[in-house]
Amino acid sequence: MKRKLRMGMVGGGKDAFIGAVHRIAAFMDGKIELVCGAFSIDPEISRQSAEELFVAPDRLYANYEEMIAKEAQLPEGERMDFLTIVTPNFLHFGPAKLALENGFDVVVEKPMTVTLDEAKELKAIVEKTGRTLCLTHTYSGYPMVKQAKAMVKDGHFGKIRKIVVEYPQGWLSRLSEREGNAGAAWRADPKKSGLSLVMGDIGTHAAHLAEYVSGLKITELCADLSTLVEGRLLDDDGSVLLRFDNGAKGVLMASQISAGEENAVRIRIYGEKGGVEWANEDPNNLIIKMLDQPRQLYRTGNAYTAPYTLSSFATHNTRIPAGHPEGLLEAFANIYRNFAATTSAKREGRTPSPEELDFPSVDDGVRGMAFVQNVVTSNASNEKWTKFDV
Ligand code: NAD
Structure with a gap:
């Protein structure tokens, strides 16, 4: 352009x-x-x-x-x-x-x-x-999240068996929607927020992160939603057991009454050979835990040599040399940059690169809404385990 x-x-x-x-x-x-x-x-x-x-x-x-x-x-x-x-x-x-x-x-x-x-x-x-x-879906824009995805895809950890993803926040520990907080007011209003407060607002981020990093799809879930602040019209806390399409099992926690928490998004994925951990509050670190080996710490922006080379997706989404922190704004900007590059490529008649195409799409939006719908269905049912219908 x-x-x-x-x-x-x-x-x-x-x-x-x-x-x-x-x-x-x-x-x-x-x-x-x-x-x-x-x-x-x-x-x-x-x-x-x-x-x-x-x-x-x-x-x-x-x-x-x-x-x-x-x-x-x-x-x-x-x-x-x-x-x-x-x-x-x-x-x-x-x-x-x-x-x-x-x-x-x-x-x-x-x-x-x-x-x-x-x-x-x-x-x-x-x-x-x-x-x-x-x-x-902001968290998928971080370089170390992309590195985790690339390592899972490369088979570094072997077949994936377990995914634990959590998003605790504490900002709705009080009835803030009645205390003049406009952002809380519409979020807690079923007509403006949707079927679920906690799952729409932050559970969708966690579910997207689990599917994005693992490359797997949720096939079944079992959910427990609660409204723990009296007087609130929608749920503010939820726990979900997950089953993925390769047989892996998972746990998703999304909570807005985890008093004292900020935006403590964290994902851990374990395969047959080892696991990986990433946390939003320490986003330039990626912890690698291999069976029978000392832990490794991958850091954003390093020019590691083989076999530790950072993936093209991680480096494409890194802006500054190692040691200078990159955070939420840069992760958000990565989503915009990839979107802009893709739409510009389309205008120019050029095929976007895989790195440029790497941003959440309408398909992720459909899966996010299916996640909310299926969680609410499961929560209300007696059978609990619910097929992930899209
Ligand atoms: P907010 O309440 O702070 O702001 C909403 C804005 O929309 C206000 O400027 C309001 O005046 C405006 N608005 C409302 N009705 C309008 C209308 N009819 N026409 C034009 N403007 C109108 O909300 P927010 O926290 O900024 O959240 C907005 C959206 O962003 C929500 O969907 C929320 O889930 C999402 N969000 C995403 C992230 C993330 O990490 N990606 C973080 C926060 C919020």
């Missing part, structure tokens, strides 16, 4: 949490610019946000419907190339569908939708239009 990709945003105004992270990530490589938006449910906040972000007044729109309709009428050299959707969950499907149908690519937050049917509909639209949808 001889120019920057032009991004529009729905949500992500001054009143939002993750919108600013998206902008930092999108701009990190200098290949994307923000040209338009409908940034907030509050028109004045949306206007102020546009002003602070230097979005031209005539590219600030009252809502996403107006934005998509008007952008679609602009000449090719001006209109946005893709729409980033960073609104509460129930406002993902509408803008994503409309954007795709009007010729725009989409970056959308997880969970992709609030129902599995909506997710499947988005997949059908992506297939029909040939557009690209990128889902921001």
Whole structure:
């Protein structure tokens, strides 16, 4: 591409949490610019946000419907190339569908939708239009997560037998939704959040990480969901037993009442010969534990020699020399960079490389919504073990 990709945003105004992270990530490589938006449910906040972000007044729109309709009428050299959707969950499907149908690519937050049917509909639209949808499962953007995936794929650990993935947070240990926390309020509202609070909000990250790193698919699950804070309308804690398509067994824990925890995402995968461990709060480290050997510590950005060479997927997603920490913003930026490279390649008629194609897609979004649906079904059933229907 001889120019920057032009991004529009729905949500992500001054009143939002993750919108600013998206902008930092999108701009990190200098290949994307923000040209338009409908940034907030509050028109004045949306206007102020546009002003602070230097979005031209005539590219600030009252809502996403107006934005998509008007952008679609602009000449090719001006209109946005893709729409980033960073609104509460129930406002993902509408803008994503409309954007795709009007010729725009989409970056959308997880969970992709609030129902599995909506997710499947988005997949059908992506297939029909040939557009690209990128889902921001942040943790899959880290270089050491990609290294873990590559080592599992190479058979370093032998056949995978056990996957333990956990995402404890403590920020919903109180009834924050009744204490003026807007982010907690919509998350705890079944109409805006979806079937499950904890599984939609963070369980989908954990399930994606388990399938992404292991390369396996969940085939059956057995779930126990709880609402441990009195007065809350949705669940805030969940434990799930997993069975994978190669016979491996797994455990997934997602909890928002783990008081004192921040974002303690952690995954451990064990095969016949050894295992691997990665944790979000120490993301430049990858711990390798082989049977009958001392532990090894792989670190982001090192030029290790064979047989310890870091994979092309890890190095492609590393920006600075070893010893300088890379974190969530860089992982997020990796997702944007790969998405931008893929959509640019498509525009140029070039086939994207496997490294460029390595970002979560509409298929991951469908599996995420199937995960939530199946967990809720299992939790409500007496038989408990539930086939992973998609
Ligand atoms: P938030 O409540 O902080 O912000 C939501 C934003 O959407 C606000 O600016 C709000 O005004 C705006 N909005 C609401 N309705 C709108 C409408 N009709 N038109 C335009 N704007 C509207 O929420 P958040 O924490 O930023 O979460 C947003 C999404 O991002 C959620 O789906 C959440 O699950 C996801 N998220 C993902 C990660 C991650 O790690 N990938 C982290 C946090 C949040």
